[in-house]
Amino acid sequence: MRKNKFKHFRLSILLTATFIPIILGGCASSGHFHIPPPIPDDRRDIPEPEYRDYNLLADGFEQSFTRQGKQAFDFARQLRFLTGNPKQAFNFNAFGEVNNSSWFTNRNAFKQLSTAEIKRGPNTLSGPDTSGAWLITRAKTEGVTPGFTIKDPRGDKYVIKFDPPGYPEMATGAEVISTKLFYACGYNTPENYITVFDPRKLKIDDDVEFTDEDGEERLMTDEDLRKVLSKVQHRPDGKLRALASKYIKGIPKGPFHYLDTRDDDPNDFIPHEHRRELRGLHVICAWLSHFDTKAGNSFDSYATENGKSYIKHYLMDFGSTLGSAAHSPQAPYIPFVYDVDFDITFANLVTLGLYVRPWEKLDGVKYPSIGLYESSLFKPHEYRPNTPNPAFENMTDLDGYWAAKIVMSFTDRQIRAAVTTAQYSNPEAEAYLIKTIIERRNIVGRHWFKKINPLDKFRLEENADGEFSLAFVDLGIHVALWSTEGTEYRYEFRRDNKILAGPVETGYTNAIPLSAIPEKYLYPADPATGDYIETRIYVKRDGWDKWSKWVKVWLDSYGSGAGFTIVGVSREE
Secondary structure (H helix, E strand, O other): OHHHHHHHHHHHHHHHHHHHHHHHHHHHHHOOOOOOOOOOOOOOOOOOOOOOOOOHHHHHHHHHHHHHHHHHOOHHHHHHHHOOOOOOOOOEOOOOOEOOOOOEOOOOOOOOOOHHHHHHOOOOOOOOOOOOOEEEEEEEOOOOOOEEEEEOOOOOEEEEEEOOOOOOOHHHHHHHHHHHHHHHHOEOOOOEEEEEEOHHHEEEOOOOEEEOOOOOEEEOOHHHHHHHHHOOOEOOOOOEEEEEEEOOOOEEOOOOOOOOOOOOOOOOOOOHHHOHHHHOHHHHHHHHOOOOOOHHHEEEEEEEEOOEEEEEEEEOOOOOOOOEOOOOEOOOOOOOOOOOOHHHHHHHHHHOOOOOOHHHHOOOOOEOOOEOOOOOOOOHHHOOOOOOOHHHHOOOHHHHHHHHHHHHOOOHHHHHHHHHOOOOOOHHHHHHHHHHHHHHHHHHHHHHHHHOOOEEEEEEEEOOOOOEEEEEEEHHHHOOOOOOOOOEEEEEEEEOOEEEEEEEEEOOOOEEEOOOOOHHHOOOOOOOOOOOEEEEEEEEOOOOOOOOOOEEEEEEEOOOOOOEEEEEEEEOO
16 A cells, blocks of 8 residues: 555656656746746655665666667657757756755755865765774675775774776775765765775685685685785885775665666656756766766665665765776776767778777876876767766756856865875876866866856845845856956846846846836736746857857746845756
8 A cells, every 4th residue: 555655656746847847948938937846855764675686787788789779769859859859857946956865965066165075075984993903704706906895993894995006096096086076066975085004904704705716606715815915006015005985874775777766765756867966967977087887886775864764875986087997097988989889880880990089199198196087188068988878868958057067166176175185196196187177177167158058146135225136146257267358248027928128238247137127017926827027148258159048037026116036047958
């Protein structure tokens, strides 16, 4: 009975969410705005779901072949993209933002974190306790890099990962930095620490299973441990630098997928490919060159917080970010093509393989501790992970803009603070990485803030005479991509498809006076019809040959001289 109730609840929410983008999209042309119903909190108490297994090969085949074939014959999808009317995300609010949930928490873009908070990230400790022995409880026999699970003297469990030989600090540094930045963006991540330890501290538990080079499963021995450690980078003093990833709190429930929902989670009522935080993740992954975004690098935990038990969704395994591919530097082609890329294969056939792509001309690795991470060829809209990602493929320009705001919220100081947590021994390598992350951040901003109108953070201001104005932040100027000189705006007021005032063209400003709205149009709106006052604003910069797309700010009026309320924001895509 309870299960049926959950099914009906999920269906009703899904139908409601499906119509939110239709309603909001219709606002642009109808001259009316309907405030969408709130998305229910997905952190409600639920029964414990089953653990979900994951098959790496099967998932890779599904994403690279089976699903691509299905999409090729999804004519409705093809028509939506051809006509510039893609399906919008299901979970944004009246202002285009994503509410806090089991997937995402608004952090740096909502309220800027201090450099101390950036450095701390999700961490609650200083790393594993090195005062005594580490007990190996599990050997890592899958994946491309050796490792194992240990229990420290406090009883805390950590997954220990190492840098590949010849590239000290590369994978461990990338993972720690990216953890700080993804967490500050708003995603759930594990606690990841750089740790340096004496390998003599390692002790093997009695029942640790191990798969040897011949494929034989048996108990792990000291000789097996010696062979594992011989494959990793050692420091001159014999100690080992490693990445210690603390076990995530709660009961493991397997990975999440970037498509559909989880059947045994009643809170999971929005298809993952239509969640804005997963679609927009494409932009953030492009910024940090996170190419390994398969389901296997995610984690669902049945956690108890604030007296409620529910599934909490994590991103994890950031060793394949920045210039690192975990077991080696990133290959030049990695951010540009899928592992199985039909577009590239077709192009090679047509050109007989004679065309040399720009990334094939890239210089090699300059800093072994960084790998291959550069900005000269970076185009955020052309980034591809190693396998097609359903959420990324559904990303719209509005999703991209939402994510670009998060990327651009990071200051140079914050980026520098995040990079210092990698504890690089080469100051030149550290400086290079900081510079490149900043350059790629600015490329993200220039692309998306020109594609979508970047006026944001709208608020109402009242002067001493009781006159109201609509204030805003021009994000393009706020983050110094453009200057106030040569920036101009055009705005007009409408109601019921009637132009009330304007268009007015002005130079740089951060507020629009509302006194131009005729008094007879200052009356409370009817929510049923959505007849709110529409403030339509455009921006233009030096060197631009036309005005930007519009942003509409919807106002409710309480009557002449009685004030206003901002009820929503919509943007032209």
